[in-house]
Amino acid sequence: MAEIFIRIAGVSGFLAVALGAYGSHGLKKHVDAKTFETFQTANRYHFIHTLALLAVPMTRHPMMVGWLLAVGMLGFCGTCYYSALTGTTTFNRFTPYGGMTLMAGWLAMAF
Template sequence: MSYIAIIFGAIFGFLAIILGAFGAHLPKKKLTEAQLQSFETGVKYQIYHAIVLLVLGYQLNIEINIDKYIVYAFIIGTILFSFSIYGLVISSAKNKKIKLLGPITPLGGLFLAIGWFLLIYKYIVLINF
């Protein structure tokens, strides 16, 4: 069991609910439709990976390196991807767009993709289902 995966999964799930509600009630006059969709994308990816982390938390052993890498890739990826989107949307709504966050979003996506790849690798190559 990986308590770190379960803890982060629960935190991400909790925050996704809070941020999703926040996004649903943001003043529509302040955000464009594209900004609202971006914010929603961040929430969706966050909740999807919260669920993945909760499931993996009960399946993986964090003492095994590949399992540790899978969990950390999902945690880092979710933080970089979703939270950079939130920052971009909120800062651009205040006309103070933080441009530094722009390149961070795809880096977060890369970490998420690495997590999924490592999960595939573990079960196809290492376990030889």
């Protein structure tokens, strides 16, 4: 069952590359430096945690680790991407929860 996270990592990796390319070749020309930095942060964390998903089947609690990482990526990276792409800060209040969920995923991986 934990192998589902390998598939999620595949889709997530594709999206990370596609969004990174868009950010570098399209978005950069149309936003200020702070907004572009937010986008780049989202993309960097997206890549890192996509790679982490590949290790999920090797963990002691793969379903918990996988879901924490996946939900954390959506919460942290997703809200950063949304803010950078739309200029709207509506969901920024959820960004720290996504970050805490990512941290919980890493701790769950350790134990």
